[in-house]
Amino acid sequence: MTYDAVVLDNDGVLTTMTDRSVMVRAVRGAFQDMGVADPDPEDVEQLIYGVTPEILQSVSDRYGLAPRPLWYRRDMRSSLVQEREVRAGRKALYRDFEALDAIDRPLGIVSSNQHRTVAAILEQHDIGHYFETVYGREMEPESLARKKPDPHYLDLAIGDLGAENPLFVGDSESDVQAARAAGVDSVFIRRDHRAETELAVPPTYEIESLAELPDIVHRSA
Ligand SMILES: [Mg+2]
CATH class of the missing domain: 1.10.150 (DNA polymerase; domain 1)
Incomplete structure (x- = not known):
């Protein structure tokens, strides 16, 4: 599948x-x-x-x-x-973002940043139309127990997308853990800021650029 x-x-x-x-x-x-x-x-x-x-x-x-x-x-x-x-252009879109154009599947975002912040980022970069569902944290202490590695927001996003076999892509151990807790496969993207990161929990895939993602998504799992 x-x-x-x-x-x-x-x-x-x-x-x-x-x-x-x-x-x-x-x-x-x-x-x-x-x-x-x-x-x-x-x-x-x-x-x-x-x-x-x-x-x-x-x-x-x-x-x-x-x-x-x-x-x-x-x-x-x-x-x-x-x-x-x-x-100010200091929190920029990665250049390989354009690889998402080649993914013929519904997309979603699950971030541990404030929902307000994620919404502002999508608006400023004019990329909101790429995503069918978007979750950030509410600005209240309770959200600290729901954020990744807890699968709370990931479960909600998967439900919104009606997905049975989704893939979750992140750059932190907590992303890999949240995917595991939600029972879905994970992709760890090792960008420069993660060059030295060692993961205690292995992801399903590891990539260096989003350009590698379309092949993973479309191939048989
Ligand atoms: Mg991250």
Whole structure:
């Protein structure tokens, strides 16, 4: 049976990664919104990538803050700065995006970025029409337990596409884990920023460019 749909991660797959310094500024701004003028740099780091509900709670506790408003401000500021990065051309579409034109299957996106951010990226790059379904996170702490490696949003996307044998494409271990949890095959795209990445969980396929994807999708699985 060939694959009947393709779901892709966004950051590091379709568009370039957001510069880390931009994210540091967003998180520091969120602390300042909450009245913390000079947060510990380590706590700022903790709220950038790989944030779990437990990490958010423990960081919030250290400053006597409620996690929900801190997280909302973190996500909103992060979304606004990323939108600016896209408009400034610093968060660009990878050149091999055009390979998606050769895929004769419905496409979807599942991102751990804010839904608002993913929507802005699609609009700015004028690529929304490629995708039949798109999921990012809601800007609330509960979404931290639903994001990849949890298959929550991937399951929803697969349901929307009515797919029985979809393929999920990502650039992180959490993408491969989410595919596995959803019971679907995975593609790990090893771009330059993942040159040194070692995966504890093997993907079904590994590629270096989206140009390799159409053949995988159309061949018999
Ligand atoms: Mg990614």
